[in-house]
Amino acid sequence: MKKLGFGLMRLPLLDNDDKSSIDIDQVIPMVDLFMERGFTYFDTAYGYHDGHSETTFREAVVKRYPREAFTVTDKFPIWEVKSADDLPRIFKEQLERCGVEYFDYYWLHAINKSYYEKIQQYDVFAFISRMKQEGRVRHMGFSFHDDPDLLEKVLTEHPETEFVQLQLNYIDWDSPRVHASKCHEICTQHGKPVIVMEPVKGGALAKVPEKVDELFRSINPEMSAASWAVRYTASLPNIYMVLSGMSNLEQVDDNTSFMQDFVPLNEQEKEAIDTAATIIKESKGIPCTACHYCTNGCPMDIAIPEYFALYNTVKQFGDGQRWMEPINKYQQLCETHSKASECLKCGQCESRCPQQLPIIDNLELVAQEFEK
């Protein structure tokens, strides 16, 4: 199987303020190009696009291709569980939403310390093992957002795990918050192949600082910045699949072009990646992946990831220059959302952020940048 998976969490929208308004007319040609070029792996989850990622997958893939032509991963949302009855109810709902009889891969979604306690309380690993015995799941695993100690504990307590999905990219590889290299090492020690999520860091590594862009282009003028990030992770050992959350046809075209006949990075390219990582880390961006886990419970409806992206455009990718475009976009967003300065500092968002970002402090930076 080719090593590129289609992540169905950043699909094109008809209305940018409504995550459920997926533009299926754009998704279908994206899926067709992906399949035409020999790729078969799709990744969805119960919560993506407020549940509409799964139904879009059914409409764009399941109803249009034979079952043996594709594979699909879905993920179990432990945070939705209020009683033991919710396990079979949610699983059945997922099968129905996706329109399939079985999942090729089924993960526990976004394990961290508190979710793991709840997973243990409801014995969710045993439930998924039963679904596997009944032929409803082919392979089981989990996606992970916490520290290496917890990963070691989960893999030791649950050797039935077959795969682990990790956040890996060339910025987070040695990050003290994400612990990517250590987590990758632990999976390898336990003999668990790794599925990579966020190889382009939520799109941030597709739009790199000018100096990095020049460096990449001096080595290969044809290759996009995103291609460097995807190839970096695909070149690591013990990688089963690299996911990319693609949002338009151009991204599918670009990703599939270089992953069709994948060539690992050579020594010169690896050195360029090291240099790029140093340059990007020296700039003062906020390492948000735009996963939106923080926004659902925000009592002020603050557009946290959108504000951080605009801040980064100014700080990280504009060499400090104040551009009018991000300022105008910030003002537009403030017409439908609260301003960064209106944050109540309740902390709800910080407890949900898989990157463990100091969101409250970062919103103050945003306010200083755009509201002064």
Ligand code: SF4
């Ligand atoms: S701390 Fe601020 S941004 Fe975070 S949830 Fe509370 S009000 Fe929203």
Ligand code: SF4
């Ligand atoms: S601030 Fe954290 S939770 Fe919110 S979108 Fe960014 S990475 Fe995700």
